[in-house]
Amino acid sequence: MKDDRQVEGLLRELAPQVIGLLVRKHGQFDACEDAVQEALLSAAQQWPVQGIPDSPKSWLATVASRRLVDEWRSESARRRREENSALMEPAGAGATATVSGSDDTLTVLFLCCHPSLSAPSQLALTLRAVGGLTTGEIANAFLVPESTLAQRISRAKQTIKKAGAEFVLPPAAELAERLRVVLQVLYLIFNEGYTTSGGPDLHRADLTAEAIRLTRLLRRLMPDEDEVTGLLALMLLTDARRAARAGDDGSLVPLAEQDRSRWNAEMIAEGVSLVSGALEAGPVGPYQVQAAIAAVHDEAPTATGTDWSQILALYDVLEKVSPGPVVTLNRAVAVAEVNGPEAGLELLATLDDDSRMNQTHRLDSVRGHLLELAGGTGAAREAYLRAAAKTASEPEKQYLTRRAERLG
Known part of the structure; x- marks a missing residue:
């Protein structure tokens, strides 16, 4: 079991590095990423039995290169290559932004978070190409069929090609905005692990651990x-x-x-x-x-020893730095703790017409909590039941239902 975990950790670390090696040599990120995934699968099957090779990175690169050559030998692949010869060619080093300690892992991460992709596609591609997770593992994490997830990843890579993306870090002028997207993707991965959006599990420790690992890596590359x-x-x-x-x-x-x-x-x-x-x-x-x-x-x-006044002051800062309905929702809890539940409910009322909150159970859940604190038992019960009906998470649904039942 220990050897399996050691192999798994090593493969996740090496996956984006090997993708970088192949793309810089051959171009065509989509084909290289597929080849590396096959090499990772072979390594996961062989290394626990045969032992980790002396140069695991070279082993993966060699196996992936062979897969790539085998694919390109086919006539259909040759035609596709001719049609797309101008896409995804490696750019010169002069086009890259200078980031201390950067390597191909950082380039792969930024490419997977390309702004032309939807958020679900960014998540899936990041977990596969940078996190080294298999398509099946990612599909299980997000409760979708493996075939659906595979199509999502395939479409994401085609979208990147059509956007004319190059295998380089974004220009310095775009780096800050692209970094914002990267951080958002990593945060979404973490949140899905910590509060699973659907299914029987309250959290997915594998996703939170992977989000933390990738963020540690990003910090090492961009200290x-x-x-x-x-x-x-x-x-x-x-x-x-x-x-x-x-x-x-x-x-x-x-x-x-x-x-x-x-x-x-x-x-x-x-x-x-x-x-x-x-x-x-x-x-x-x-x-x-x-x-x-x-x-x-x-x-x-x-x-009871929580410094809610300090928390409210920090939410006041957050509302100025990054205003939005989720910040207002969380700030309402702090307002209620400091100034009473009625004050929190008054702030919550400002979100009632916000379309961004219509699809989530969070607003009704918080409203139920504050109504309960204010003594509005009947209204609190109704709010909890509305929230329970909206969430796809079984543990959260059960918790909210119990809160409602407790109020009669």
Whole structure:
């Protein structure tokens, strides 16, 4: 089992590096990525039995290159290559943005988060090409058929080709905006793992771990980007509570009722250190502020000992830095804790006509909580039931239903 985990970790680390080697040599990201996936599968089957080769990266590159050559020998592939000869050619080094410590992994990550792709396509392609996950593993994580996920990845690579994307880092003028997309994709991967959007599981530890691993890698490649550090801190400070977030039966345990002795003190200490350093470095971004909020929660010895005034002040900053309905929703909870549930409900009412909140259960869930605090038992029960009807997560549905039943 230990050898299997060692092989799995090594393959995930090497996957984007080998893709980079092949694309720089042959061009055509789509074909190279497919070939590397086949090489990874072969390695996953052979290495645990035969042992890890002396040069695993070279082994993967050799096997993937053979797969690529075999594919290109076919007449149909030759015709496709002629038709698409101008697409995905490696660009000269002079076109790349200068990033200290950058390597092909960073280039692959930015390419997978190309702005021409939809968010689901960015997620899937990032997890496969950079995370080294198989199509089946990604499909299981997002509760879709493997064939659907495979088509999504195939369409994503074709979209990148049609967009004329080159295998280089974005120009310096575009780097900040493209980095924002990369961070958003990594955060979405983490969130899907921490609060699974559908199915019987409350969380997917494999996805949260992969999001943290990739964000650590991104920070190593871009150490001067404080928002990368902020995102890593936010993930660590949030994931530190995961063990206490579920009961023995897998049921959801809300933050206020969690056994804080089960929180991961090592992760909290690292997260606090990271966000403290990032906040001292210069202008703050949304991930840094969210990490600071998470740190206040994690450092409170008890739920009643939480410094809600500080949290509200941080949400005031976050609303200025990155306004949006989710920020308002979370800020309403802090407002209720500081100024009373009626004040929180008044703020929530500003979201009633926001179309972005129509498809989520979060608004009704928070409204039910604040109505319960305000003594509106009947209205709270109705809000919980509306929220339960909207969520596809079985643990959340059960939790909300129980809250409603408790109110009669």
